[in-house]
Amino acid sequence: FCETIQLHLTQLIRLRPGQGAQVLHRDRLAWGGYLPADIEPQFNTIWAVTDFTQDNGATQVVPGSHRWDPKRTAQPEEIAYAEMAAGSVLIYSGSVIHSGGENAASADRIGLNITYTLGWLRQEENQYLSCPPEIARQFDPELQALLGYAMGSYALGYFTPPLPPGQGPEVVPPEFLFNGKVASWGEEMYQNTSARAAEGKL
Template sequence: MGAFPPPIDPSYIPSVSLTRLPATAPTADIIATLERDGALILVDLVAPQDVAAINAEIEPYIQKARAESHEAYDLIPKQTIMVPGVVGKSPTMARMAELDVIDTLRTRVLQRKCTATWEDRTEDFSIDPLLNSSLTYHISYGGPRQRLHRDDMIHGIYHRGGEYSLSDETMLGFMIAGSKTTRENGATMAIPGSHKWDHARVPRVDEVCFAEMEPGSALVFLGTVYHGAGHNSVPDQVRKIYGLFFIPGTLRPEENQFLAIPRSKVLGMSDKMLSLLGYKKPGTWLGIVNNGDPAENLAEVLGMANS
């Protein structure tokens, strides 16, 4: 993709900002803000003790991730530390993926309710969301900013403009702060309202604002929103972010969850997490193994897959 773009001029003053809501805010208020702006900050989503636990549980994987290439992501600078498969490495992070507010929002935005028509009847069913990826985005000093982009590009989504519907969204992300995030140390740039732009509309850096957060708060945004990681200009500071991204159960996840999470750990995970990883059959016949739901006898199914 070539060289990364230069930092945004420190004298730039955003003309817009991200709405901040407490994580305890009514779901209707959060959804209304997502529909209007495409992004917001949920304050105090994760308790301080859980943030500390996540940081401690992920720390043993940091040095290995720092030394490894993440060549599949050419839009992410090498100074960004990307630990993959975080829900398989941090039990606390796996539990955060099941927080009521996260579960409610991803279901509201990404669950697909469908009707099948047969020759003699109709049948209603639903397909629950999947975990698209769980990663760290820890930006070390000197890390350049990303180009502004939309995450839904991974599924080849084309934006035609016109009337907007939240039900058309194909990704919902939660970027949880594991440290204080500031404009100076690489806070994510975002353009509120850009989720409604058509494909021809090109984002500009003079339209961004910065997702500055205290540890435990989270940037929540749709896959249609233009955003990008910021430049870390603060020596001896690492901007710590833990990302949880979800997609409709009809799409292929970015991170191959069947290989990203050790099978030995999968067997001890909750029914909700098994569903998010794709091990449970939804309302249709997606994901069946031996003509059945693999979650009903997962140990046997995994044993067969390992043979």
């Protein structure tokens, strides 16, 4: 369903001792339920920083729930616990019913949640504010593209430089911010962008 993927969100999840279980949910609801059921919008990972046990709040997952009717709810006997050693990873789609478990242990349960989405969807975490250009320019091009500083499809993701009318291009791929081809917002950017357009690369 896409030509590219992008980073959806990153978060460190800490469950403190005595913290109750999270409500079971599907992450795809971030888009408000507007996407057709046959489009899977999200790919999730949660990395165990500490051991995950049922006692300390291992992620609860409902296997097969990605195929269920959206209105169906999970029964207790359908819930499994993603028990795993530190350094392991749980992989699941945005349509799987899941939640953080209850931490009945005496120590924190810590997990690193990194999720990805289709390149043409709005990201849950606004990556351009979390990682603005002055920070993103320090990264490798692959990571810049993953954050969203790349064309997501034929015409998704371009920007217009903050120049007076007629003094610059109106359609610039975000890669031009970082690839060293453009030194400023002026004539050089205009010429490079025009050349790329002539080659059919915009």
